[in-house]
Amino acid sequence: MSNVYVRSYQAATANPDAYQQWQQNLFGDNLGNLLYTYAVERQLSSSGNVVQPGPTRGQRLDPGWYHEHVDHLVIPLANAFRWTFRERLDTLSELIERLRIPVTVIGVGAQASAAGEWNADHATQIDASVKRFVGALLERGPSIGVRGEFTSDYLIGLGFPTDTVDIIGCPSMFLRGGDLTLRPLPDLTDDSPIALNLSPYVSEMGPIIEHNLARYDRLDYVAQDLQTLGLLLGEPYDGKGAGDPLLPTGPEHPLVAGGRAWMALNATTWLRELARYDFSFGTRIHGNIAALLAGTPAYVLAHDSRTLELARYHQIPHLVVRSLGDPALADAATLAAGADYGPTVSGHAERFERYVAYLDRHGLDHIFAPGQTGASFDDAVAAVDFHPAVRAGVPVPRLGRPGRPSQRPSLASRIAARLRR
Template sequence: MPRVLLKVHHPSLSPVGVDEVVANNVIGNNVGNFAFSYAAERALSAPENEVTAVATGSLFATPEVVNREYDHVVMPLANHFRASNIKALERQAKAMEQFTIPVTVLGVGGQASLDGEVPADEREAVEQATRRFVRAVLERGPSIGVRGEFTKSYLVDLGFDADRVDVIGCPSLYLHGGTVPLHLPDAIDPQGPLAINVSPYVTAMGPILVENLRRYPGMTYFGQDIRTLKLLVEGKALPGDDPQLPLRPDHPAFAAGRTVFPLSMPVWMSELGRRQLSLGTRIHGNIVSLLAGTPAIVLAHDSRTLELARYHQIPHRQISELAPADLAVRDLV
């Protein structure tokens, strides 16, 4: 029986309470991480496999233990190739260089602006860490699975063979196999339930959020990041002073009954399954909506969201191209 070590922030099939999330950040800053780890864990959990789904930091510090106790390492990832993640890339590459077992990476991506630009002062360090990480993966497997054409082009430009870089999208969208159970409403009821998700650092989402909360009484804000959860639990404001973004407890998004923060995939899917439509900048928030059967519109604000929306043919608009009149649901659908 193959012994598979699956890298996750928290075993997605195990319940987790809000106190533990706040104390230990087991969502890895964003509950969107649960989407692809949940799908990967379910896909691998066949009777013939012995799957250990854990946070791998301590195990990767002892590669000899990994070599002895497992037969394969699987790493479902997201926007891994970025400046804020260089230490993790280096740490994981160092561990993999000592592995004697196969490694499979699923859905890894780069991070850049919508125009594909990375800040000049970050580019060299990110490229160096990315080369080391990808080289270690390809020395232990036939290919690496990336989330879109942007990331594939990035790795090819770094010198890797195009035939060993497979565009596979995000593992989360294979939860139901090759399809999603989509139910299209005949029309959007302005009084009915709707969902919006926001990256609270994307300034352009401020007026979109405020306008849709004002216009649609059934609009619910779905929070995803650890700072928003701490705001809900402890009342701690997020960094920034934009009054239109959900940064403070007195924002209209946090009015009674208007915010949901899911801590498991079944709850997340159940809540979004009750909505007519989901929209916003959070790629996994909208993917989970599709998995729940609810249509979604991605408001792409960077390369990572845009390449996934394009690859999986998810309805999307580039947020930089939206006109002031295109703020409400009825203008976007």
């Protein structure tokens, strides 16, 4: 029996209410963090493992604790090779350097513009942090699992051997293994149920929202970020995009005022709710992956290297949002009509085999091995009566701690503080 510690914000069976999620930021600013860690927790829940999900902070930064309680540390990551994550990456490096147990990183990516351009002012410092992190990791495992070719090329360019960089995509796509089944995509009409996801800091989405909102009566905004959760709870929005009348960042926006915005509090509810739609589109890579896992065809409007890299690797229909001159080109029906999901589905099994080979290379037991299933994990998740999604205009009882988290600075102020360092 192997004790596996999976770095995550919360366990798949955790069920904090909306105010706890918002006040304590239990999903790391972006609900997408819960999707890929949910997938890894399920994938490693074999009969040979005891999986413990949890954060890497406080006592969990003490190497002595790991040496006493953990046989293998697994670190699922997203776009961790970026400036605003640099300090946390250095903290992880310091921990890994002091460990004597195997360490595996799953699905890490580098973040640059959609054209692959880095911020020249930060590149040297990011490179140094990444070199330290990957160097420490490769002393405790055979390779690092990255999202796609962009990140692979970046690491190889830093001097790491090709055979130590495995391209595996995002673990969330393999939540259910080698099977990816999508419902047939109907011809979209003005009355079709459509899910829109977006990054409020991508201003180019404003005209696209305006165009689609005017046409589709059942277009819903499926939010993912902490600031929008606060907005849906009746709190002021203090994130990027505030004040832009075309973006749903205030109570007066038609999607919010009209009760057409919602946000799940956990991966289970997120997937269940997205199954109700005919089509999903927008800038959120995990919002669209969640739709695909729910069987709903999805289209990615890529706005940077992290979203573009995963859309390319998993062959999810996509375009670069900043290449659009006319918002009508991102009309939901137009996108859907031009989407080809054949490669998405037909190539999934091969990508899954590559992912499983990575787990095997790192000596990790998993539910995809012969004789193993994820049934016990699925039963545990099914037994939880999860809190429902938070919906615009629907009151939410205050079950968590009362009061606004005044000690928590806004996202903008936190980013500004990091840039001053």
